[in-house]
Amino acid sequence: MEGFEHIPVLLEQTLEGLNIRSDGIYLDGTVGGAGHSSRIASRLSENGTLICMDKDPDAIEAASERLSAFSNVRIIRSDFRDALSVLAEYEGKIDGALLDLGVSSYQLDTAERGFSYSKEGHLDMRMSDSGQTAADIVNTASFEELCVILREYGEERYAAQIADKIIKTRQNEWIDSTVRLSEIVTSALPPAVRRKEKHPARKTFQALRIAVNDEMNALSEGLEGIFRLLAPKGRFCIITFHSIEDRAVKQFFAKKMTGCTCPPEFPVCVCGGKPQAVAVTRKPVVADEKELDENRRSRSAKLRIIEKL
Numbered sequence: 645m646e647g648f649e650h651i652p653v654l655l656e657q658t659l660e661g662l663n664i665r666s667d668g669i670y671l672d673g674t675v676g677g678a679g680h681s682s683r684i685a686s687r688l689s690e691n692g693t694l695i696c697m698d699k700d701p702d703a704i705e706a707a708s709e710r711l712s713a714f715s716n717v718r719i720i721r722s723d724f725r726d727a728l729s730v731l732a733e734y735e736g737k738i739d740g741a742l743l744d745l746g747v748s749s750y751q752l753d754t755a756e757r758g759f760s761y762s763k764e765g766h767l768d769m770r771m772s773d774s775g776q777t778a779a780d781i782v783n784t785a786s787f788e789e790l791c792v793i794l795r796e797y798g799e800e801r802y803a804a805q806i807a808d809k810i811i812k813t814r815q816n817e818w819i820d821s822t823v824r825l826s827e828i829v830t831s832a833l834p835p836a837v838r839r840k841e842k843h844p845a846r847k848t849f850q851a852l853r854i855a856v857n858d859e860m861n862a863l864s865e866g867l868e869g870i871f872r873l874l875a876p877k878g879r880f881c882i883i884t885f886h887s888i889e890d891r892a893v894k895q896f897f898a899k900k901m902t903g904c905t906c907p908p909e910f911p912v913c914v915c916g917g918k919p920q921a922v923a924v925t926r927k928p929v930v931a932d933e934k935e936l937d938e939n940r941r942s943r944s945a946k947l948r949i950i951e952k953l
């Protein structure tokens with residue numbers, strides 16, 4: 645598909661982390677432009693299988709084109725939160741799974757998708773083509789709901805000021821443009837914050853995108869489902885781009901590595917759960933100098949890897 649530009653992050657480290665066997669079965673739950681997948685597919689023999697998923701129809705079109713030369717690739721348009729039910733026949737059989745979370749450069753750069761605070765477009769932000777848009781949330785959510793979204797998904801210190809400004813503005817207009825929302829957010833912030841290096845609307849846009857796509861619930865359901873699909877010794881590689889999703893992945897991996905399901909407030913473990921995974925890398929893998937220079941998106945990327953026991 646023309647115009648689908650996306651440079652895969654932490655590519656070599658991910659390929660190594662997946663520990664690819666040429667006759668193995670692999671899952672890429674966020675295929676995007678198939679940057680990672682095309683390299684995984686090229687390492688498989690005719691006995692290997694690569695299953696690719698994405699919820700975005702544009703990503704599915706781009707990946708289908710890019711992977712058309714490989715006969716052992718299955719491409720499925722689906723949310724990875726449903727991976728276990730969609731791929732029930734593979735339960736306990738997958739040798740490696742990858743989630744490269746968040747949005748692709750294509751989604752960010754395509755103004756009409758509404759993800760960008762600096763490109764004029766309809767305030768959409770849906771990765772798939774169904775469900776509520778960011779404009780629906782911005783124009784209908786209560787003050788309290790907006791504050792929760794901005795605080796929880798954007799870690800926005802000025803959530804109340806921004807929510808208040810949105811509520812006042814929408815009494816006179818329907819807010820449905822990215823740049824207009826960006827202006828409203830900026831005007832709600834103290835001047836010193838507006839002058840900071842990072843864009844003042846960055847956190848609001850991240851928060852709305854996460855809410856529109858129900859990303860945190862999709863992640864927690866997807867993590868459990870994909871872990872069940874893994875075979876013994878199967879690797880799970882996850883690339884995150886912000887602290888909220890990285891924390892969720894870190895906690896999920898820790899839970900699988902200790903096996904304990906006791907509530908965090910219990911002083912000692914009473915559940916008797918056994919470890920189900922081991923860490924492949926003790927610390928998250930981050931981009932080296934060269935990649936940081938070549939690809940801005942890699943600056944916030946963190947790769948965590950576990951192996952199922």
Ligand SMILES: C[S@@+](CC[C@H](N)C(=O)[O-])C[C@H]1O[C@@H](n2cnc3c(N)ncnc32)[C@H](O)[C@@H]1O
Nearest residue numbers: 652674676677678679680698699700723724744
């Ligand atoms: C960072 S991009 C992946 C890029 C890809 N690894 C590559 O190298 O081209 C993330 C992709 O995940 C997809 N995505 C995000 N959340 C998803 C979910 N819950 N289910 C399925 N796809 C999802 C997005 O639509 C996007 O195409």
